[in-house]
Amino acid sequence: xxxVGLHLPTLSVQEGDNSIINCAYSNSASDYFxxxxxxxxxxxxxxxxIRSNMDKRQGQRVTVLLNKTVKHLSxxxxxxxxxxxxxxxxxxxxxxxxxxxxFGQGTRLTINP
Amino acid sequence: xxxxxxxxxxxxxxxxxDKSIKCEQNLGHDTMYWxxxxxxxxxxxxxxxNNKELIINETVPNRFSPKSPDKAHLNxxxxxxxxxxxxxxxxxxxxxxxxxLDNEQFFGPGTRLTVL
Numbered sequence: 754x755x756x757v758g759l760h761l762p763t764l765s766v767q768e769g770d771n772s773i774i775n776c777a778y779s780n781s782a783s784d785y786f787x788x789x790x791x792x793x794x795x796x797x798x799x800x801x802x803i804r805s806n807m808d809k810r811q812g813q814r815v816t817v818l819l820n821k822t823v824k825h826l827s828x829x830x831x832x833x834x835x836x837x838x839x840x841x842x843x844x845x846x847x848x849x850x851x852x853x854x855x856f857g858q859g860t861r862l863t864i865n866p
Numbered sequence: 867x868x869x870x871x872x873x874x875x876x877x878x879x880x881x882x883x884d885k886s887i888k889c890e891q892n893l894g895h896d897t898m899y900w901x902x903x904x905x906x907x908x909x910x911x912x913x914x915x916n917n918k919e920l921i922i923n924e925t926v927p928n929r930f931s932p933k934s935p936d937k938a939h940l941n942x943x944x945x946x947x948x949x950x951x952x953x954x955x956x957x958x959x960x961x962x963x964x965x966x967l968d969n970e971q972f973f974g975p976g977t978r979l980t981v982l
Binding site: 797854856 | 907908909922973974
C-alpha cells in the first residue's frame with residue numbers, strides 16, 4: 754500500500770461544481786496569507802491574498818476565508834473549469850522577524866469532465 | 867515578453883559536477899529569490915537578494931552560491947552536486963522585501979535538476 758506523505762493531498766471535483774481547498778498554517782503571528790496555483794511544468798502563480806485582520810476576501814470565482822482562531826485558511830473556487838486543475842499552495846508571511854514566505858503543503862485539484 | 871526567465875529548463879548531470887542556473891527578470895523588481903521544490907512538491911526558500919545584497923540564506927549548504935551581478939539577474943551555482951540536490955529550482959522576483967504586505971512574487975518556470 755501507499756505510505757502517507759508520499760503523495761500530495763488530492764481533491765477531485767466535477768466540472769462546474771464548487772471546490773474548497775483547505776490549509777492549516779503554523780504561525781499565529783503571520784500577517785498575510787496568499788494562495789498560489791501551480792500548473793504542471795510551471796512556476797507558482799498568485800491567485801488571491803488576505804491580510805490577518807480580515808476573515809474573508811473575494812476575487813473572480815475565488816474566495817479566501819481565514820479563521821485565525823484555529824489557524825485555518827481555505828480557498829473556494831466557484832464553478833470549476835478544466836483550467837483550474839493544478840496544485841494549490843497556501844503561503845504565510847510574517848512581516849516582523851524572519852520576513853519570509855513560508856509555503857504549506859500543496860493540494861492537487863483535479864477537475865473531472 | 868517573459869517576466870521571469872530561467873535557463874536551462876532541464877539539467878541532467880553526474881554527481882560531483884558543478885553547474886549553474888541562470889535567472890533574469892524584466893519587471894524592474896528590486897528583490898529576487900531562489901526556491902527549491904522537492905519530489906513531494908514541498909516549496910522552500912533558499913535565498914533572497916535585495917538590490918544585489920543577500921537578505922535571506924536559509925541554512926543552505928555552502929555548495930550553493932547565489933550570485934547577483936545586477937538587480938535583474940540572480941544566478942545559482944552549485945558545486946559538487948549530490949543526489950539529494952535533484953529537485954525543481956524556481957527563481958522569483960518582487961518589488962520589495964519579502965516581508966512587506968502586498969508584495970507579490972512572480973515565479974519563473976523552474977529548472978528541473980536531475981543528479982545521477
